[in-house]
Amino acid sequence: MTQAAHNASMVAPRFNGGALRELLIARGLLTASDWRIAQEVAKQQGLSEVRALLDLGQVGEEQLADALCQLLSLTRWTLDANEAQLTEHVPIGFMQSGMVLVLEAQALEEQTAPDIHIVLADPSDKFTVMAVLARFAPGGDLAQHPVRLFVGTHKEVAAFLEERAHDGEIESAQDDGAIDVSAELSQLRDMASEAPVIRFFNQVVERAMDLGASDIHLERFEQSPRLRLRVDGVLREETPPPANMYEALLCRIKILGGLDIAERRRAQDGRVRMRLRGRGVDLRVGIVPTMYGQDAAIRIQDRQQLADIELADLGFTQAQSDALFGAAAKSHGILLITGPTGSGKTTTLYAILRKLVSSERKIMTVEDPVEYAQPGVNQMQVNPAINMTFGNSLRHILRHDPDVILVGEIRDQETAQMAFQASLTGHLVMSTLHTNDVPGSFVRLVDMGVEPYLVNAAVEGISAQRLMRRLDAQQPRNADGSANYRGRVAVMEYGRVTSAVKQAMLQGAEEGAIRRALLAGGFEPMRLAAERLVAQGMTDEAEMLRVLGANDPDVATEAGA
Known part of the structure; x- marks a missing residue:
């Protein structure tokens, strides 16, 4: 051989x-x-x-x-x-x-x-x-x-x-x-400051903003780089940078995000604040090492676009908005927004939170990371490296006499118990959960160690949501008959703790029983809300199936009961 x-x-x-x-x-x-x-x-x-x-x-x-x-x-x-x-x-x-x-x-x-x-x-x-x-x-x-x-x-x-x-x-x-590693880094830094690299990066961000993209993905593969933008929840290919520019472009992103350009083996996270075309833009940058180099994922947050966003802008009906604001108007209790990653949970929370800001309330948040800078709100970012977890941060917050607390995510037993303790001692707590629907959220809380009687006592409301692409009002169909989407609309379901739900929780917190109890109190499942949007022509059935999947016959039977 x-x-x-x-x-x-x-x-x-x-x-x-x-x-x-x-x-x-x-x-x-x-x-x-x-x-x-x-x-x-x-x-x-x-x-x-x-x-x-x-x-x-x-x-x-x-x-x-x-x-x-x-x-x-x-x-x-x-x-x-x-x-x-x-x-x-x-x-x-x-x-x-x-x-x-x-x-x-x-x-x-x-x-x-x-x-x-x-x-x-x-x-x-x-x-x-x-x-x-x-x-x-x-x-x-x-x-x-x-x-x-x-x-x-x-x-x-x-x-x-x-x-x-x-x-x-x-x-x-x-x-x-x-x-000579230091010489290589110095050369990369110099290239990152050259006009072609700066111009390409700015053009990518501007293109993303023009399309209303939420994320930029810069990826390195064996043969060539790839550039993709997530528009209305779906990735689309864009013209990638030349292969010989990739490392300099990545270095440019690291420099702007305050990251270590010499670090290539570990993941890094940073933030960038830019002004493009007179508009303030926040970029949340993540760098991860892969087999062929390093990839960058950039979350775009247009400060001007987010400054005055309302629930109606997200597609919530008046009745849905009233339900959420009604729960948020309480002096204590928990309001939860649930859904998978990218379903708009944080945006919804901040649209609600913005209405609560006043000189008479002290509002504090603990997030990972802080996605939106909100005037009048004391915002904290978790840092596990110094043991500043969600749970520990909540302990400190409670000593600062807050009226309203926003917890970025309830992800473990410690955070869940601290959040419920805060809600039962005179604080309004708002947070998110990674669950698919309202009945599953009740079960998830119990699985995280929260006693059913505490859930019954503290939860004011739970909203589960998704984002579906909206059909263009002027031209819903392209010449070839395919759907022409522009923007997204929220579809949600909202559940309260009724006497029937309390009984189901105390009898074992089984998801099917909780769903039936919610339906008995007038609960409208998300799929019915989505079907109504399809009937109104705001979206189509293909998009509903893409986001929600095929109908569960057991759930459909319960909903129709």
């Missing part, structure tokens, strides 16, 4: 978090609870699960390395005198940040190129692994080198790099032609 063929058959270790969890539990090194904690820390801090386990001290380094060797069928690394030299072909800065060693073994007489030994402290870090292996794959600049993979501990890798630094090997490797 030729060396190119050998390297072609080499694949990156296929890390499986679930398999590692089971292996560690089977060895008695970890509990299921330990793993869940590590997963949460990994998610919050942008770490791999392996790194989170080590940072939390839940598993010893040696034990974890042995488990990874078994899981991935790799060899445990021990220092060999024949491989004591760091390769000059991979930047030292990359090895230090990725906790990886790329070592050259002494070449045998018959070899034209020395063996390369790659020592991974974290085989679950697929981006580091793929970046290293790409250099030695067929077509890579180092494909002539035979490659072997090993697993080492973080301590071993760090100690080896530190020892070589003291011996002067790292400096010599950089002097002998390793990539």
Whole structure:
């Protein structure tokens, strides 16, 4: 087998978090609870699960390395005198940040190129692994080198790099032609400030605003970049940037968002405030590493458009608006807006909140992140890195004598219990839930640890909503007969805690029973509201099916009962 063929058959270790969890539990090194904690820390801090386990001290380094060797069928690394030299072909800065060693073994007489030994402290870090292996794959600049993979501990890798630094090997490797990372970043920064890059980015944002897009997606694939805009909830292709501009464009976005342009391995989030065509625009920027580079997702928030938005502008009927404002007018209790991501929950909450702002009320929010800047409202952003979670933030807020509290999302038991406690001690609490409908929201609250009697006592109303594309009033159909959509309209269902709902909650909080209790009190399911919009010509049946899916026969039977 030729060396190119050998390297072609080499694949990156296929890390499986679930398999590692089971292996560690089977060895008695970890509990299921330990793993869940590590997963949460990994998610919050942008770490791999392996790194989170080590940072939390839940598993010893040696034990974890042995488990990874078994899981991935790799060899445990021990220092060999024949491989004591760091390769000059991979930047030292990359090895230090990725906790990886790329070592050259002494070449045998018959070899034209020395063996390369790659020592991974974290085989679950697929981006580091793929970046290293790409250099030695067929077509890579180092494909002539035979490659072997090993697993080492973080301590071993760090100690080896530190020892070589003291011996002067790292400096010599950089002097002998390793990539100068700082020079590369400086060049990228300069390119990001050039007119073509600035002009392209501004044109993309302006184009998105003209189309009423909610998001910009800039994505890197193997062959070329891709640019897409989300218009009325649906992604559409746009002309992408030239491939040689992609990195500079990404650097431009990072600079504007106050992000670290040198960070390529972890996700980053930031905010940008711009003025285009005399209009103020807020951009919420997210950068994530992918197999072929980094992707950017940009949420657009037009400050002028949002400043005076009303529920009627979102498509709510007068009766629906009255129901929501009626619940928000109470001095205490909970008002919940539910629905999937992108269904307009936060926009609806702020349209309600804006009506409550007055010199006589103190309004405080805790959000992740703060999406809209609202004058007259004290707004806080969660920060898990300093333990500023939704639950902890609520504890602090309650000491500041608020009248109204907006919680960006009730996502765990701690937040749910704190929110209900606040609502029962003289505060109006407004928040969101990720549930599909009103009956399911009651069940979800109980599943999160809120007692049914507390739900009965505190909930003033729950509204579930979706956004459907609206047919153009002037030209609802294109020449080919296809639908011509322009803008979106909200479709919702609203439920209150009636005596029948209270009884259903106390008898077991079963979703079907709660739905029947709501219907008995005049509850109109979302699908009936959507069918009414179709009948009125505001949207069409195809769009209703796209957003709501096919009708559930059991739900339809209950609704018609």
